[in-house]
């Protein structure tokens with residue numbers, strides 16, 4: 001599913017959040033949005049999810065105006081994604097039950113999807129009985145089982161430790177490669193953006209405009225991102241993070 005943003009702006013009252021955003025996200029493309037906190041990344045995602053509308057400009061999905069949520073466009077949050085009173089299997093099966101699939105079919109499929117995210121044996125556990133990483137595996141299974149055409153990921157691994165995050169990024173990468181949805185990923189983690197995305201959009205402070213657009217293309221990548229060191233440095237610098245080791249160190253006793 002192709003997403004087209006045409007001169008999209010968004011304000012909340014007097015607060016101008018997005019300023020004339022233009023881009024086309026092609027079917028099957030993986031685009032990461034990075035930028036300072038509060039610049040409007042989640043707001044853009046919520047527009048695609050149909051939870052917010054543009055103040056001016058248009059947003060279309062396969063040529064149709066986006067005005068309400070649809071199972072074709074699935075949003076995955078950082079945490080609190082699962083219903084605590086349901087087992088992992090029930091949580092995953094629910095996505096198909098919402099699509100009016102028979103309960104037993106939904107449960108069988110959910111079992112298969114839990115297997116794909118390496119959660120076989122934990123079907124009858126409740127979310128509080130498994131780790132944060134396992135909960136996000138389950139959330140991915142629940143998102144993918146409905147085979148959405150657009151997957152919207154809002155800091156999906158932001159609450160996880162660095163090692164678990166990298167493992168989950170690999171799980172997600174494999175699922176995306178197998179299922180080929182269009183993906184919009186909001187992340188604070190530049191390495192996550194470089195590892196997963198075909199294209200990275202770096203936003204300014206609010207009102208957000210695109211400072212830089214980096215096309216990586218759909219090339220094989222590992223977590224060894226040393227080949228992307230220059231790009232990584234540019235993105236960090238755009239975000240105001242100092243990467244210059246030659247800058248004068250602060251003398252002892254001086255206030256930084």
Ligand SMILES: Nc1ncnc2c1ncn2[C@@H]1O[C@H](COP(=O)(O)OP(=O)(O)OP(=O)(O)O)[C@@H](O)[C@H]1O
Pocket residue numbers: 012015017035036037038039040041042043044
């Ligand atoms: N429903 C809303 N009503 C009013 N203001 C809102 C609403 N949603 C977001 N905002 C404001 O819009 C701005 C952008 O918020 P948004 O959550 O999109 O930023 P973000 O870039 O995703 O931030 P972060 O990286 O910290 O999650 C913020 O100032 C926020 O307070």
